[in-house]
Amino acid sequence: MTASPLRREPLDGRLLEKLKELLGERLSTSAAVRAQHGRDESYHPPEPPDAVAFAHSTEEVAAIVRLCAEHKTPVIPFGTGTSLEGHVAALFGGVSIDLSQMNRILRVNVGDLDATVEAGVTRKQLNEHLRDTGLFFPIDPGADASLGGMTATRASGTNAVRYGTMRENVLALKVVLADGRVITTARRARKSAAGYDLTRLFVGSEGTLGIITEVTLRLYGIPEATSAASCAFPTIEDAVETVILTIQSGVPVARIELLDAAQIEAINKYSKLELRVAPTLFFEFHGTETGVEEDIEIVKAWAAEHGGEDFRWATTPEDRSRLWQARHDAYYAALAQRPGAKGLTTDVCVPISRLAECVSETKQDLAQSKIPSALVGHVGDGNFHVVFMVDPNRPEEIAEAGRLNDRMVRRALAMEGTCTGEHGVGYGKMDFLVAEHGEALSLMRAIKKALDPDNILNPGKMVRL
Secondary structure (H helix, E strand, O other), X not given: OOOOOOOOOOOOHHHHHHHHHHHHHHEEOOHHHHXXXXXXXXXXXXXXXXXXXXXXXXXXXXXXXXXXXXXXXXXXXXXXXXXXXXXXXXXXXXXXEEOOOOOOEEEEEOOOOEEEEEOOOEHHHHHHHHHHHOEEOOOOOOOOOEHHHHHHOOOOOOOHHHHOOHHHHEEEEEEEOOOOOEEEOOOOOOOOOOOOOHHHHHOOOOOOOOEEEEEEEEOEXXXXXXXXXXXXXXXXXXXXXXXXXXXXXXXXXXXXXXXXXXXXXXXXHXXXXXXXXXXXXXXXXXXXXXXXXXXXXXXXXXXXXXXXXXXEEEOOHHHHHHHHHHHHOHHHHHHHOOOOOEEEEOXXXXXXXXXXXXXXXXXXXHHOOOOOEEEEEEHHHOEEEEEEEEOOOOHHHHHHHHHHHHHHHHHHHHOXXXXXXXXXXXXXXXXHHHHHHOOHHHHHHHHHHHHOOOOOEOOOOXXXX
């Protein structure tokens, strides 16, 4: 999918002067900086902004937004640029607000198991800060993304089957609205029945309703015992059936990841592992020593029923880290299989009872295509991805990958699933929202118009006006 031609107005000279007066050297119009802020990790064509503003505080973000609102100039929030559906592309030009220098951890409440951070703090930075408290933040999308960006895209990742997504782990937000007003969406209480749930409204809004500048997050105690393993299966259907039985039996597995044979071959080469080249599950168990041992025995029994008896245990923290780093590097491992290729990544999520059917039919489609691909998934919650390694100079390959992606999304929607479990919408998946949400999409447009009547907040994303 490519961006459609959009009307871009030159940046108003008066606005540029006001922004320079406000930010000084922290306003950049250099081609290199602009190019960096117009692209993410996706295959979507980059669209650079006209200027990049490096903000240091909520007050500065509000001042920048007020100036841009006066001139009806688009503003696009930018975290670390690891999004996957063109979220940061400046489709209408305008000003990119880089929040990466807003990276202070403002408060950690050990007794209440929560922390408040600025939007530019990354998940690894937070967990490093928490190391001596006995607490950790579990949401792990793979990339060392900013927590503001993770909130804006409703990120999840490998731990979501146990700990949920950003939706379940954000307690409150500080947000700059389209007119420059600053609001706090909630207090730190673990529950509230006071008014509309504005926190959930902004979680996943992708910068189209407001710019998130502070996030208050749930924290968790580091488990007493952690155990990780990989297990190969005769077929991908056997692996998926094991996942379904594990989840339906109530085993509180922390991570359960699926990698097809092509992906295993790629990470063996890229991460220097020696796993059997076959459909494989990666597991991780958290809990007490006794609880973890019991959970492992249950899962081993389910796996054995489906031919999965080759368990390889990562017993030390270093081994576990190596195993999960290999999983996180799966995208780059796949691309390394075809030097010069670009990754076209897909993302669907279905009810767990339909997972085996959806994966099996998707694999049948892939078997009939000449484009190299690999399948991975956070299958414990019904979410999986296909990475197509396409030649960016061959439009027919991009078109074919897009066709297969379209079939996969339509299949997931027919199974009462969603077009995106965690990558978000950006402008890459806008067309699928009509089929997924129907008349509810008109309500989303109404909310967008009410909060951003001049359509300056990340325009061209999420919903068309």
